[in-house]
Amino acid sequence: MPIKYVPLYKDPIKGQAILDNFTRTKRVLKYGKNEEVYDHINRGMPYYELEENEIVGNDKDTKNLLVRGECISTCAYLKDKGIEVDLVYIDPPFASGMDYSKKVYIRKNPKLLDKIKKKEEKLKDEELQSFDEKMYGDIWNKEMYLNWMYDNLMAIKSIMSDNASIYVHLDHHICHYVKILLDEIFGEENFVNEIIWSYRSGGASKSEALPQKHDVIFLYKNGDENVINNKIERQYLDKPFMDTKIDKDGKYYVDTILRDVFEGAPYIMNENKLEQYNMRPVLNLSKERLDYDTQKPEGLLKILIEIASNEGMVVADFFGGSGVTAKVANDLKRNFISCDVGINSIQTTRDRLVSENANFKIMDIKDGVNLYRNxxxxxxxxxxxxxxxxxxxxxxxxxxxxxxxxxxxxxxxxxxxxxxxxxxxxxxxxxxxxxxxxxxxxxxxxxxxxxxxxxxxxxxxxxxxxxxxxxxxxxxxxxxxxxxxxTIIDDKVDYLSFDNKEDSRKKYGIEIKRFISDRLSNKISEYNQKGFLNQEKKKDTDNKKEFKPIIISEEGLELIEYISLDCTNKQGKWQSDEEIKISKEGYVITNGKKTKTFWNGKITSSKKPLRMKVRNIAGDEVVLQIEN
Ligand SMILES: C[S@@+](CC[C@H](N)C(=O)[O-])C[C@H]1O[C@@H](n2cnc3c(N)ncnc32)[C@H](O)[C@@H]1O
Structure with a gap:
């Protein structure tokens, strides 16, 4: 049960045309469930109990937040605490009719380390064994989606400062309908831009239509003030050309005036010179990929955040996904608030920000939606x-x-x-x-x-x-x-504490002896069964590729993705004093920094560990008290 309901803002109904407009003007888009939406708005946003789970970094007073919970529950919390945001970017589900999933990679078994080392070469993604886990669903009927979106947008507006602005990132599936909602909520006069982000690869292509290669990003302001403070985009080039300038680090650049179409093309389409120019950063997702479906490029967010905010402002994303907004806001010295319902999003964002040495708090809203992963x-x-x-x-x-x-x-x-x-x-x-x-x-x-x-x-x-x-x-x-x-059974971890003689700075050590996850074992046997069945079905066709089942060792250590030691608190808020993540190739990432060492089944620390958190490759976490 919510503890209480938090009003959206003063008199949210009066003076706001809300959905009535649609029925009144008898537009084709007719709204059902008007009363229900009306009631939600009048009732306010449900406020739930929340837990501060972890503080990352040294700044205990940080304003940066990573929240696991729904957009509306997060807004209720912010509103209740009087926290306002200056810029919002949301990239919500698009009503695309698809389910999105995450590839879950099986790691290396540390017990076979010697064999692995002999094959030091970097394995390609396809050679790694993996299965898919659903991350979020995007199958809606339009009306349900628009009612839901309306509730969300109203909640977001209620925590935007007077001079804030909002980007809403969508595509052809639903953007035209949402534009009408945005006009209703923010006022047609506050519409600033429809930005087209045109990408090269990806996008669906129907045989009867031109290839669909763009998303739409609406920009609205919340008050009267102009929200675009910078229309210049700086693009760096490999070599000087025509009107290039040189910055203080000796890099060549050109400054161009931004238009509302962000094209994923080189700066100058001169065929002979094409190779001289860096692609616009908005295209360069390949190096940033975090195996999070629908992840957007940092370059895109960099432009959006730079043009509509200043250093020190609060930038929020209520459908955070892989955490791109938080990452870029942090790079650009803005504060960030990021929330998402899915556990994988929170973990991906957390780990991404840890590698950037960002300071932030992680909170969990007990709104009941994230009962099991997502x-x-x-x-x-x-x-x-x-x-x-x-x-x-x-x-x-x-x-x-x-x-x-x-x-x-x-x-x-x-x-x-x-x-x-x-x-x-x-x-x-x-x-x-x-x-x-x-x-x-x-x-x-x-x-x-x-x-x-x-x-x-x-x-x-x-x-x-x-x-x-x-x-x-x-x-x-x-x-x-x-x-x-x-019915949720926690994973089991057998471990051994030891004195680490190899490194005088890290005297304490824990070795994982065995890891058992019922959830993953079931998932893997399902995957294997399906694989064999499919192979059987294809027996008589040309495509006779042999199915390779996933086989997990007795020790099960290849099912671990992350271990964190809390050497400060025995209970309550988590403090990660030491942590390792195991990359999909089996390498250790220590406190956010990538190494070229395969994981050996151990973690060491300078202080005595009191608690250990172990995350499996699908994102389930278990916390154990360390007994000595
Ligand atoms: C399109 S993805 C965002 C991708 C993100 N912009 C990125 O670049 O990684 C949409 C996200 O919204 C989340 N989501 C769906 N419904 C939500 C809700 N009601 N509140 C918060 N997050 C939600 C999903 O879990 C998913 O991560």
Whole structure:
């Protein structure tokens, strides 16, 4: 349950046309669920309990925040604390109709180190063994998406300073609809630019259409003041040419005036001279890749942040992903706030910022959406966890499926869509919709089960059901959190503490002897089974490539991605006094710095470790007290 609701801003409804405009003007885009959105706005943003998990860096008073939680919950926190932001960049789900996943790479087994060393050459990504884990889902119906987006944009506006501005990064799937929402929320007169970012590779191509090679970034201001403070883009060149200048470090550059089309082409399209020019930085994602689908290039963010903010300002990204906004804001001496619902995003961003020696706090909002890694994996998991639940295509897709009960017969089951935060709190609107629409079409059903993550007021809802349920069908309310929390089994770590004689500065050591992860073992056996099945299916075709199953050693150390030692606190906030990350090729990254040493199964520290955190390759973390 939220602790309270935080008002968006004073009189959010009055004077704001909100969604009424759409129905009033009878535009083709007609809004359903107007009242529900209206109610959310009036009610305010749900404020949840939160935990400060870790402070990274030496600056204990840092304003930089990395928050695991939903955009709206994060805004509720900021609003409650009176924190305002000066520039927002969001790159939310685009309603692209796709699920995005992360490649999870199996690391090297340190017990086979000698063999590995003989093959010192760097392995290419394709030679590494990996499987995919879903990271976030982007499948929406348009109306649901726009209602959700409206809630999010209203929340964001409520924490923007008077002279702040906002970039909203989208593409052809939904940008034109969102432009209308933005006009409603920020005012048509506050629209500044539609920026086209045109990229070279990627993008979908339909046979009947021209290749789609651009995204759209809308810029709006929140107040009257001009928000673009710099229209010059500096591009560095390898060699001097025409009007190049030289900076104090002896590098050649040209200053060009930015236009609203950011093309991924060289500065001058002179075929003979083409090779002389660096590509615009916006194109250079290849060196920055962090295996995070939908990651945007630092060069793009650099331009956007530079033109609309100054040093010392607060730059926020509420759909942080790989943390590109936070990284670039930090490079440009801005403060940053980054949030995301997915555990992989938070870890990727954290590790990225650690390598930059950034100072920041990590907070976890207990908003219930990130129950298991991320909303989409939680949804998938739920299907298996609800006892007896089966797909049922005789029912509307509103129901997740049904349970067969010996006494009551078929029981349809509703589970909120965790991707859409607006369905998270079970309120009178949702119950009303269930009773008045979805239960009306049920034949031969005596009972339904309605799961919730949060409930507005259980007694009130039960009374409402009693007074208004005319279907004759019983409704059982159930808490989702209960089933999820009971079934997650932590990874197990066997370790040995030792005195490190090899390095007098790092006298303490821990050697991991064994690592067991039920979640990963299940995932890997699923992957292997599928692989063999597919191979069997392709037996008679030309494509007879042999499937190589993933085999994990007895010790299981190749399933570890990261280890951190807290030598300061026995409990509470985490302090990472020593940490190593193991790159996908098996090399050690020590306190954010890459090395060329393969991991040997150990971690050493200068102070005595009190706690150890171990993260597996899919992002699950377990914390152990170190006993001596
Ligand atoms: C397109 S990606 C962002 C990519 C990012 N700009 C980058 O360059 O890496 C969208 C992100 O939004 C996150 N997300 C989805 N719904 C969210 C919500 N309600 N609140 C916060 N983050 C959310 C997803 O987990 C995903 O990481």
């Amino acid at each position: 909303p989409i994996q939680t949804m998938d998991k739920l299907k298996h966890l609800i006892n007896g639940l089966n797909d049922d295509n005789t029912l509307d897709s509103f129901w997740m499926g049904s349970i067969k009960d010996s006494k009551k017969g078929k029981i349809p089951v509703y589970v909120p869509n965790l991707i859409d935060s607006s369905t998270r709190v079970l309120d009178l609107h949702i119950i009303d919709e269930i009773m008045k629409i979805y239960m009306q079409n049920l034949d031969n059903v005596e009972k339904v089960i309605v799961y919730y993550i949060d409930i507005e007021d259980e007694e009130k809802i039960k009374k409402y059901i009693k007074d208004n349920n005319n279907t004759g069908i019983e409704i059982e309310l159930r808490d989702l959190k209960v089933i999820l929390s009971q």
